[in-house]
Amino acid sequence: MKVLLVDDDALVTSGIAIILKAKAKHLGLVIEIVGIGRDGREAIQLYETHEPDVVLMDIRMPHMLGIEAGKIIQAKYPDARIIYLTTFLEDEYIIEALRSGAKGYLLKTDYESLLPAIEAVEQGHRVFGNEIIEKIPAYLDMMGQTSIEASKREPIDPRLSERDHELIYWVAQGLNNKEIANMMHFSEGTIRNYLSDILVKLGVRDRTQLAIYYFKHVDRNRM
Template sequence: MRIVIIDDDNLVGISLKTILEANQEVEVLAIGNNGKEGILLYEKYQPDVLLMDIRMDIMTGIDAAKIIIEKDKNAKILFLTTFLDDDYIIKALQLGAKGYILKQDFESILPALKAVYSGQNVFGDKIISKIPSFLDQKKALEDLPFSISQKELELIRLVADGLSNKEISQKLYLSEGTIRNYLSNILEKLDLRDRTQLAVFYYQNHLDLYR
């Protein structure tokens, strides 16, 4: 997994490189200090994942991500920041960033990178808790029935596949409590009683065709 790190604190960047490269699966290609360098380094190295801070001088991570994603819609950007700010979180989601985690949760950085690399979205529990209606705030895709968002469909699919809350939490890198809350909201939204009804609903309405 090839990574580029962008952080305005040199010490943080170097420390992250040391920590991540302790895992033989990770190669840190370059370290930058602001959004402009993030754009240049992304274009130069085309990393598997761009690990980027948000608040930086010269250009923020949000502004850089917008430019990068406009040029490459498949760009995988994981924001790593100390700021638990609603505006930043919402902007990150709107841009299409693959994740947003806090530097304080250093143990989750490598698992989050692996998850993003494998195509998943990763948002730390503290960030999810800031947006109780996280799933509903994501615009439902027009071609999905019942106003189901893409993230809701992913959770319903995992339930239909027979995964437990614990297995789903491990797969999505979220706590079991967060998964329970999401599923409770989905059941209420679809007027269903339990997981079994949800699984039946999934197949009866041919949601498996949206894989």
């Protein structure tokens, strides 16, 4: 898998490269760091040169912000997979990342999630840190969904059972499969299977999209 790293801090990029290669080797995977950029302009140039599978990019950088570079890249390469890796949780940055079609938004301190996130994004999923998922309802409102519009949400898909409704609710609250299994008194494997069925029924790809679906379409008073 070809990965492009973009960050103005050389220690960060070198550290990420070492971590990714070490973890990938341990799991029998191949990660190739095809380029390292220091700002948004270099990100664009390196993307055009290497067309990586995934980009890990900082947001605040000199000359051009990461999100600005990401928008330019995605305008020319609609299938570009960009994960913003940053130390910032400011609402404006996260909203812009969501609007720009980013495939992920993670904090730099979450090193353990880097390789799983890259693999998930390369397979077509979206990944956001738990801190981001918790704020999604507020971000949807900031992006133009008013309280009046929220009151007019359509009921959740009638093809789903009450059990499915409950599972979706817990996903939207940020619980993992083990925690949901404890709440619903099923095994973790059963929850995993139910969740896969729900994703197919709703035509969404991952639990992040499922959480977004919940906050867009489900009457909050239903649960």
